[in-house]
Amino acid sequence: MTLAEKILARASGRSRVEPHEIVVADVDLAMSHENADLVRKAFLEIGVPRVWDPEKIVIIFDHRIPAESEKTAATHKAVREFVQQQGIRHFYDVGRGGICHQVLAENGHVQPGMVVVGTDSHTTTHGAFGAFATGTGATEMAGVWAEGKLWFKVPSTIRIEVEGAFAPWVSAKDLILWIIGRLGAAGADYRAVEFDGSAIRRMTLASRMVLCNLSMEMGAKVAFTPVLEIGPDPEAEYEQTLHVNLDYDIPEPQVACPHSVDNVRPVSALADVPVHQAVLGSCTNGRLEDLEVAATILAGRRVHPQTRLILIPASQRVYLDAMRLGYLATLVEAGAIVNPPGCGPCVGVHQGILAAGEICISSTNRNFIGRMGSKDSFVYLASPAVVAASAVAGRIIHPEIVMAKENAHV
């Protein structure tokens, strides 16, 4: 069995499952962010007095923190009261957590082999820890809160084997953007993705989280990178196997152009795209290694006068670490502004909304029409290195060009 099949078999009390079968699985962990308020309302409608297991529910505020409006303040308040009443201990309020996926990971909530559901599409991130982790809607989550179970169609699996070494300034983000460009926005719809190969096994956990996180943007139900505790059987059957060699296939950074994540081009193909705003953060790329590469590029350089650079550490812990290591000092000195750990402008709510005609380069995960503000704005998705370099140059650029010059607006 593939890893997805193995986990669903265990969670549904079966010895074996086949792709496309429907199984009812026990949920090991149920995560929500602000939309816990929607879940709460639906849960109360069902009429069950108590959640199935308060220890297995985690709630983390990240989409609108601190509350940007009275309306949001009221929903935050309602959720705070609900977690008190229900005895939900794993609640990360403003200033205690950060972006839900980072906080789940940092606090050890996710373990290999678990079934994790979250009312956030990027819940696929937790496949980096060997969990069958996927997004659900709020109503469905209310059912999980009531019963602790959910039905799944067993997905077929796409295997992606990655060999070779990253070229300078090329990272996990470039790899996954390249794969999405190749497979398409629906290329992994309803499927599981298993990443493996020597290049994956050399990657940091933070980088593996990038792969699993963005697999959602090709429709994946779940995505996995290898863990020691559990893996696919040697005779597992795959729907398709894709081989990637970093040396030949991805010699330079990749950029997803407006307005879809599969509209991917190498950075060298984008000449003279001016950048009004650069965003470095999100559940995709707001971790310490991302801030580190940005600090490396911006050390002794300045953000371009026509460009704004917004940084969002993925969590309080990342924020503190980046502060202690001096990355934030370097970045703020260069002219960046730091947002509180959360989703920031990625969802188009606050903290860096785009005006009509503005162009943004962002380390986030979506570039849909109006995603970050005006329907007439443009979002390009790239790695933290390309975001930082573009903030210096004031246009989309390969980091090696910026690094070749000293403190100049290239």
Added chain:
Amino acid sequence: MSDSSAALRGRVAAVLGPNIDTDVIYPGRYLNITDREKTAEHLFELAYPEIRSRIRPGDFIVAAANFGCGSSREQAAAALKFSGCGAVIAASFARIFFRNAINLGLPAIISPTAAAECREGDELEVDLVAGEIHDLSRNITIAAAPLDPRAIELIRAGGLIPYLKAKHAAPAAG
């Protein structure tokens, strides 16, 4: 839909292309609206604001592949339902949107060719059980996948919440 019938009838309010994402269906800035009925006010607001006023109760939205890709926001399905949309017919759906729609009692019907064959304004009759779409304006039958019996059960109940409510109110029968 009545219990005795699995057929829906309405007009095609819009025919859309592939990869209609949930930000296009329902912008992120309105995600703090948790009153499901009110979500309808912002349906397709940024990209296709004209569609909302065209939808009459029971009308269909028809689209090409991967409808509802992107965010897990349930408001995308709720905004369609509470705008009066009777069903969404698409060549394929992103999985979370599909589940959200069914869980809210909004039929999501897979038809590989409906977006190519239907035109805005066509009168359709959609049989969920048989998996057939009759375009009455063009007098053609368009193939669709029959909806899973479990999904039909949820739609008949009015969605997952009424379904669970009934189940937990009568545990002996459940």
